[in-house]
Amino acid sequence: MADLPTIAIWKFSSCDGCQLTLLDCEDELLGILGRVQIAYFPEATRAEIEGPWDVSLVEGSVTTPEEAERIKEIREKSGLVVAIGACATAGGIQALRNFANVKEYASIVYPHPEYLETLATSTPHSDHIKIDLELQGCPISKAQLVDALLAVLSGRRPNVPTGAVCVECKRRETPCVQVLGTPCLGPVTQAGCGAICPSYARGCYGCFGPKESPNTVSLAKRWSEMGASEGTLLRAFRTFNANKPAFREESARHG
């Protein structure tokens, strides 16, 4: 046991869905547990191992002053830091606050907002520390998580494609839904999900966030030609990855 690498799973502002992906591994879970020591994972165990840790998986975004400090401490004590999910890599759905006044929100939601200590923005960890690997997605793909862990354990490169969802549609032979008339964010969205939505004849809604070199302007123009309103375009780019620069800038063009 003592020789196995330690792994800690940290939660920031998030819904816990991405760290639950680890528990959802079911078939692979025992295999993973046989090769690592879980140092910190409150969703699974109360046991804790003091740092430093070989690998930290970080879920959730930075939305409070406490979180902004805590991620720095985790970075200092971790060999590798892997950010998992749209919150940790983009700021998540809660980054909608970046487009509004958070004080106003708080005053509507809480009877005593003065007790809250929160930041004006929700940001990814890469805005605060150096990240070694990012797994995008809301939630992340189980296959990518397992592959990333195996890559770390085997000393090989993780398979994280940065191209479009279209590559996965073509490999699974799904006829392009956009060409068949349904607007789709797949051409600007990073692969990794396995192109699930188009396989059910739905357009991709971009939960994996922007791909490398996303040409959102050209895609938005095509959506307009297909009948999408400015409001539709604004909302399409302002979801789980609203704070990723490419999507943030595109939504602003329609707002």
Place this chain on the structure above:
Amino acid sequence: MRAVLAPEALEAIVDVLRRRDWRVVAPTVNDKAIVYGEIASAAELPVGWKDVQAPGSYELERRDDEARFGYAVGPQSWKRELLAPSVRLLQIKRANGTLEPAKDAVDRKRTAFFGVRPCEVAAIKIQDRVLVGGPYADEDYLARRKGSFVIAVNCGEPAANCFCASMGTGPKAEDGYDLVLTEILDGTHRFLAESGTDEGAELLAELPQQPAADADVTAAEAVTDAAREKMGITLDRSDVHDLLLANLEHPRYDDVAERCLACTNCTLACPTCFCTNVVDANELTGAAGDRIREWDSCFTAQYSEMHGGGTRRSVKSRYRQWLIHKLATWNDQFDTQGCVGCGRCITWCPVGIDIREEVAAIRATQEAKS
């Protein structure tokens, strides 16, 4: 060998081949498009359907007849059968302290490709050259290709994006098939069937048929002549090689880069594009590792990545590389052309970029200069 077949004889083709325990893969309607899949009956062909294509757009419509092949080409190509989307190249197993390589046996049923368009016959010939025509033959492709049986169908209904007449690859197949059919719809619905190989002649001999009269041959000729006429010449290939190589810095590449999504759809829909990536995956227990080859595209940044980063970082450079390879340097590399004019890259581009228009735009200013 030549004969005339009634539409019902197509069922006999499927029957004969399936009785031999072959797979019969043919066009069939699925998910609002005509796709390729295994069929058990000729009734599964897209009877009475046509495809309406435009740049970035594809729709199925009912025809007012019972044509079996009254459409052009769909989203897939026969590449799916020969250069499969994902193939395990190698598995390494750990047993008793040693590593044992294991290869998947390429042992599969013979497969009839039923309904191969002339442009696709040409595409298969090009991939044959690229993948098995050199000193290092691709084993998986070769095994699949040897097991294939090509039933071509000449084109009578080119779509708006078709330009095989420009590329010299259709609408009539000249060779590269075992059997070729031409669907004739001039009153009496019938097919002119011509064998291209001994195996094709053997199949034809087993089918219910009538002798082919001169009138049938003339009628079949009229079908492809009309298709050729309908398409016209929309891309001048005579000097496109030199045109593109003389205009490497043409401003049109900046223009197309503003539209191009670098999404890879054109290359993955293309029946001749052959780029793949090889990835390694291993099992949790460390007992086995797989090496997998899967479709990739020159439009991704990772495709050209090496130490120090990718060589084609801008979308402009990726589009330019693709266009010039497809229409020019491919010829230098393989001594064949790279484009067959099937139009898939136009139809299946989510923003409707038209390769013919891009070439025409480069040509227009080139000509203005001279």
